[in-house]
Amino acid sequence: MKKIISGKVREVYDLEDGRMVIVTTDRISAFDVILPTMITDKGKVLNALSNFWFNYTKDICANHMISSDLKDMPEEFQKPEFEGRTILVKKLKMVPYEVIVRGYMFGSMYEAYKKGEPFLGHSFDKEYQQAEKLAEPIVTPSTKAAEGHDINVTLEYMKNDLGEELGTKIEQAALAIYKKCYDHAYKNGIIIADTKFEFGLTEDGTLVLADEVLTPDSSRFWDLSKYAVGSSPASYDKQFVRDWLKDNNLAGDPNIKEIPADVVAKTAAIYKECEIKICC
Numbered sequence: 001m002k003k004i005i006s007g008k009v010r011e012v013y014d015l016e017d018g019r020m021v022i023v024t025t026d027r028i029s030a031f032d033v034i035l036p037t038m039i040t041d042k043g044k045v046l047n048a049l050s051n052f053w054f055n056y057t058k059d060i061c062a063n064h065m066i067s068s069d070l071k072d073m074p075e076e077f078q079k080p081e082f083e084g085r086t087i088l089v090k091k092l093k094m095v096p097y098e099v100i101v102r103g104y105m106f107g108s109m110y111e112a113y114k115k116g117e118p119f120l121g122h123s124f125d126k127e128y129q130q131a132e133k134l135a136e137p138i139v140t141p142s143t144k145a146a147e148g149h150d151i152n153v154t155l156e157y158m159k160n161d162l163g164e165e166l167g168t169k170i171e172q173a174a175l176a177i178y179k180k181c182y183d184h185a186y187k188n189g190i191i192i193a194d195t196k197f198e199f200g201l202t203e204d205g206t207l208v209l210a211d212e213v214l215t216p217d218s219s220r221f222w223d224l225s226k227y228a229v230g231s232s233p234a235s236y237d238k239q240f241v242r243d244w245l246k247d248n249n250l251a252g253d254p255n256i257k258e259i260p261a262d263v264v265a266k267t268a269a270i271y272k273e274c275e276i277k278i279c280c
Contacts, residue, residue, distance in 0.1 A: 037259040053213040092200025121154035195219035236274040
């Protein structure tokens with residue numbers, strides 16, 4: 001198999017026939033460092049969530065999924081270690097932006113808001129507290145950098161770059177997907193505060209949802225039962241690992257030897273709870 005990408009979490013193989021195989025590993029990264037200890041079944045959870053959302057949103061936007069059945073893949077992948085973490089997808093011309101949808105006043109947006117500054121072209125008329133739901137969700141793209149950090153840009157910048165028609169189509173698809181999935185997650189006890197989407201184009205120009213969708217790695221998921229405006233709500237993501245790294249002065253240290261078993265177990269449980277709530 002021709003491996004074309006080995007990312008922080010995913011391995012991507014090009015079948016050179018218009019299809020690719022994506023394997024989601026149990027790796028975890030924090031502070032731009034891939035940590036040495038795997039999180040048990042994390043890859044299976046991310047894969048299950050993405051597959052659920054791809055199916056749930058296919059009425060809004062086509063997606064890259066062909067199959068999650070190993071029998072449909074080359075025999076190299078028909079092994080137990082690939083079960084539940086591997087998908088066969090269409091190869092696309094990827095749009096060079098991550099499309100971030102924000103539904104709550106939080107993070108860097110809240111920092112700008114407190115200073116009275118617009119945030120990536122968005123200004124806010126009403127008063128907001130930290131973690132308060134926005135009147136309407138907004139889209140703030142970022143460029144996908146080959147190296148280093150992605151760069152946040154305005155929606156207008158993306159539309160000028162891609163063309164008004166494609167840019168608007170992406171904006172509308174991202175907002176529609178977010179709103180539908182937000183309602184489902186909310187009913188099941190999870191608030192999707194923000195998330196990022198990636199899109200690609202087929203040869204005939206059809207817009208296609210790709211990569212991963214609404215996982216704890218690509219989104220900010222809050223526990224609805226613990227949510228309170230004016231606070232920093234409890235989240236379903238890698239924050240538990242990040243906190244452990246900070247508490248032990250290991251944030252960003254590339255020489256970390258291992259993550260303790262109890263931190264691994266707690267993190268794995270957080271990811272699994274998220275899957276159970278959403279995919280029920």
